[in-house]
Amino acid sequence: MSGRGRHGLLATALGALALLCAAASTMVGYAPLDVAAAAGDLLSGRDTLGALVLLELRVPRALLGLLVGFSLGIAGAAMQGLLRNPLAEPGIVGVSGAAALGAVLVFYFGAAGAFSLALPLGGIAGAAAAAGALLALARGNTGTTALILAGVAVNSLAGALTSLALNLSPSPYAALEIVFWLMGSLADRSLAHVGLVIAPMAAGWLLLLRAAPALDALTLGEDVAASLGFDLRRLRAGLIAGTALAVGSAVSVSGAVGFVGLVVPHLLRPLVGQKPGQLLLVSGLGGAVLTLVADTGLRLLPVRPELKLGVVTAILGAPFLLHLLLRTRNPNP
Amino acid sequence: MARRLLGVVLAGLVLAGLVPTGPALASSRTAAAGPRRIVSLNLCADELLVRLADREQIASVTWLARDPRASTVAAAAADLPVNHGMTEEIAAARPDLVLVGRHTTRTPVALLRRLGITVVELDLPRSLDDVRAQIRAVAAAVGHPARGEAAVAALDRHLAAVAAPAPAPDPGPVPGARALVLRPAGYTVGPGSLVDTILERAGLRNVAAELGIDGYGQVPLETVVMAGAEVLVVDGEAESPSLATEILGHPVIGRLAGRVRLVPVPVRLWACGGPQVADAVRILAAAARQDSAP
Amino acid sequence: MNIEARGITVEKGGSAILSGLDLSVRPGELLGLVGPNGAGKSTLLRVLAGIEPPTAGAVLYDGARSVGGPALARRLAYLPQGGEVNWSVTVEDAVALGRLPHRGLDTARDAAAIAAAMAATGVAALKDRRIDTLSGGERMRTLLARALAVEAEILLADEPIAALDPASQLDAMALLRRLARAGTGVVAVLHDLSLAVRWCDRLVLMATGSVVAEGAPSAVLDARNLAEIFGIEALRTEWEGQPVVVPWRRAERTGRTGPG
Known part of the structure; x- marks a missing residue:
């Protein structure tokens, strides 16, 4: 079978699995809920408590699991492709650190709790600012190393400013809350969060997916990619903007969920013949699966208050990664 | 470790040097029995202190006492000196009574005790009886037990007024x-x-x-x-x-x-x-x- | 397609890599670019490929400046030296990257071009092998096949035979000349002077950013240039009616000197 056909099959399978995981996510929760009955109530417009829980709590949580996981997976694959480094992760260009800073600034000092979406909006603003700084840098014909270093600089500056902001925050609990928030969670999010991030995320995905042929060309280095007609400056700009939109939005609603963007592309790369362009879509779908499995699993664990999502994805992801590294070191499985 | 020890020693010297001079400076108009330089390190203690003590007795309350969202005595505390729970601030106030909460930072509390300053610790009240006992305890500590009794009586009066218009008409527990x-x-x-x-x-x-x-x-x-x-x-x-x-x-x-x-x-x-x-x-x-x- | 490079100057960090260089590339010709290390051969190739903008001067493709992009990429293939490969893709997938400028408009033609390129460089049997499991020579031939798969009018190859064994070197040179005979303009940076003089239609000798000599291979690689530019003495003769140049020993009088 051709590579293209296998890729289509893999994407279809992962997509179906992601939808299945999302459906399973709505069936798991803290209150005994007959999901079928609640869905029936919802569809026939009966305003029952069950319908309320399903629509306002479980569906947003499942949808955000899909959206956040897809964003992290696809952005991880894109960054690994751009930097041609399997250790790259979506936050490497500084957008997640900056998103956290934006959220902290807007929430604690700006909007002062005036409206409920101040936090994610602040996060998106922070990611946009970081992306703007990096894009300005990428306009000059800088290489990959400069881009990584700029990302490191943005990340550490954002981290330091976040600490400073927490230091000066009027709320005595701010530091503790942010530490927990940065561990990532999808608990008790609403449809408003979904509505806020879905458009910027989709725009980000499109920018990343459009870069697929250029990422393939980068397999043979920047000069070959340029000789194949790809404008590397435009490519970098598009990937930074796409990552900022997708990951900035994800961090804004879920905090920092680590490991998904690192592990998923790594796991799936052999299944697409290592082609970075084909890795994008399947990594997005795989990221959604991993995020949903982790988020559903932590609600099934008998630990209350529930574990943080970022903690669970790391616990699930790290052994996978280690296993993979050990297997690739030893050519005889 | 050494730095911390040095800090404790220095603070101790400040407190030991300044505390004895306190009573000499204090006004002789205030009640002879009660403490004259009271510091509170806890919002709940602030509120009781402001309600039960004379203003001249209060050396400082926490900065939270002035926040109208958190405090029930914000207006009264507006022109009182405030502290942020720092050992140096406490030392500078030369207190003869310090009110702390159960969870107030332990280091200054232990230091104050070692220096022989009276420290009254307020626990989290779990019942209305706890509330009454706490009001009486703070009133006694600041030298105004009668005000404590009056506050408890007022509380009970208000509670009774709330309960009165709800006589259960039907028999059995509602x-x-x-x-x-x-x-x-x-x-x-x-x-x-x-x-x-x-x-x-x-x-x-x-x-x-x-x-x-x-x-x-x-x-x-x-x-x-x-x-x-x-x-x-x-x-x-x-x-x-x-x-x-x-x-x-x-x-x-x-x-x-x-x-x-x-x-x-x-x-x-x-x-x-x-x-x-x-x-x-x-x-x-x-x-x-x-x-x-x- | 004709390429005319006029007055090309490239400066990096204050020093000139290329200084006011003129060169023309014509279809149907195998042009060898020779010269000692640091002469600016690779930079010139990058400028001709449109990857590196010159500090001064212009490159004209059929008389016009190019804005780059797929339109130029379909007409001009570039094979850099070093053979960078980042992911362990298969040989066939790597060669298929040469079809990217064509944007998959004609998949049958793409498949034919990929198969032909692999056959021409002798890697068809390796098509399902991961590229990082290949020997250096197999890898080089795969990357050459990638450049061939573009089916461009011009092929710019930077040391395309560096990692190859003697038989493969001969195959590769024969292949490049066959391409030229079929109408492609081929420019190859070469360090092997005996192969350069034997296979190329024309040689351009570079030193310190300028063209020192240009013309028929045996004329360009005369004793004086070999001594002054390369700092060597060479055996120069003929065999089966073809010129032969075999580097023999370092020239005694001088090291390398510039064109003065």
Whole structure:
């Protein structure tokens, strides 16, 4: 079978699995809920408590699991492709650190709790600012190393400013809350969060997916990619903007969920013949699966208050990664 | 370690050097028996201190006492000196009595005790009896036991006034409306707390007990929705902006409004043991009566 | 397609890599670019490929400046030296990257071009092998096949035979000349002077950023240039009617000197 056909099959399978995981996510929760009955109530417009829980709590949580996981997976694959480094992760260009800073600034000092979406909006603003700084840098014909270093600089500056902001925050609990928030969670999010991030995320995905042929060309280095007609400056700009939109939005609603963007592309790369362009879509779908499995699993664990999502994805992801590294070191499985 | 030791020694020298000079400087007009330079390191202690002591007796209260969202004595505390709980500030005030909370930073407290300064520790009150005892204890410590008795009497009078117009007409125990407290970050309050006592006193049944919450505990919003509470008690006013209050803005809380009544109670009314708890009981009792009406 | 490079100057960090260089590339010709290390051969190739903008001067493709992009990429293939490969893709997938400028408009033609390129460089049998499991020579031939798969009018190859064994070197040179005979303009940077003089239609000798000599291979690689530019003495003769140049020993009088 051709590579293209296998890729289509893999994407279809992962997509179906992601939808299945999302459906399973709505069936798991803290209150005994007959999901079928609640869905029936919802569809026939009966305003029952069950319908309320399903629509306002479980569906947003499942949808955000899909959206956040897809964003992290696809952005991880894109960054690994751009930097041609399997250790790259979506936050490497500084957008997640900056998103956290934006959220902290807007929430604690700006909007002062005036409206409920101040936090994610602040996060998106922070990611946009970081992306703007990096894009300005990428306009000059800088290489990959400069881009990584700029990302490191943005990340550490954002981290330091976040600490400073927490230091000066009027709320005595701010530091503790942010530490927990940065561990990532999808608990008790609403449809408003979904509505806020879905458009910027989709725009980000499109920018990343459009870069697929250029990422393939980068397999043979920047000069070959340029000789194949790809404008590397435009490519970098598009990937930074796409990552900022997708990951900035994800961090804004879920905090920092680590490991998904690192592990998923790594796991799936052999299944697409290592082609970075084909890795994008399947990594997005795989990221959604991993995020949903982790988020559903932590609600099934008998630990209350529930574990943080970022903690669970790391616990699930790290052994996978280690296993993979050990297997690739030893050519005889 | 060495630095910390040095800090303690230095602070000790400051305190030891300054404390004996305190009484000489103090005005002789104040009551002879009571302490004359009282420092409070805890918001709940601030409130009782401002209510029960003479203003001349108060060396400083915490900066929180001036915050009208958190404090019930903000107006009275507006022109009192404030501290931020730093050892140097305490030393500079040359206190002869320090009021602390159960969870106040331990290092300065231990140091103060070693220097022979009277430290009165306020525990979290878990019942109305605890509240009464605490009012009397602080009144005695500041040298005004009679004011303490008067405050307790006023509290009981207010509580009686709340309870009076609710005579149960039908025989047998009337089950009160089912209520759940929802605090920031999804915290609720169960049995073994002052809040639980206040709910009960107001004629409400605390659903948290059914959820197995003892004292303070976190509940997912899903549980809040499905718990079947008729009254949802939320914070009356936003405190300083906090991630934790995000949860109270969740649309599902708004959509519950049709079947559950949201009763806002300012946190300052029941965060501390003091006369103000009667106000909390009054607000909740009104909500309970409204609920039992058709 | 004709390429005319006029007055090309490239400066990096204050020093000139290329200084006011002129060069023309014509279809149907195998042009060898020779010269000692640091002469600016690779930079010139990058400028001709449109990857590196010159500090001064212009490159004209059929008389016009190019804005780059797929339109130029379909007409001009570039094979850099070093053979960078980042992911362990298969040989066939790597060669298929040469079809990217064509944007998959004609998949049958793409498949034919990929198969032909692999056959021409002798890697068809390796098509399902991961590229990182290949020997250096197999890898080089795969990357050459990638450049051939573009089916461009011009092929710019930077040391295309560096990693190859003697038989493969001969195959590769024969292949490049066959391409030229079929109408492609081929420019190859070469260090092997005996192969350069034997296979190329024309040689351009570079030193310190300028063209020192240009013309028929045996004329360009005369004793004086070999001594002054390369700093060597060489055996120069003929075999089967073809010129032969075999580097023999370092020239005694001088090291390398510039064109003066």
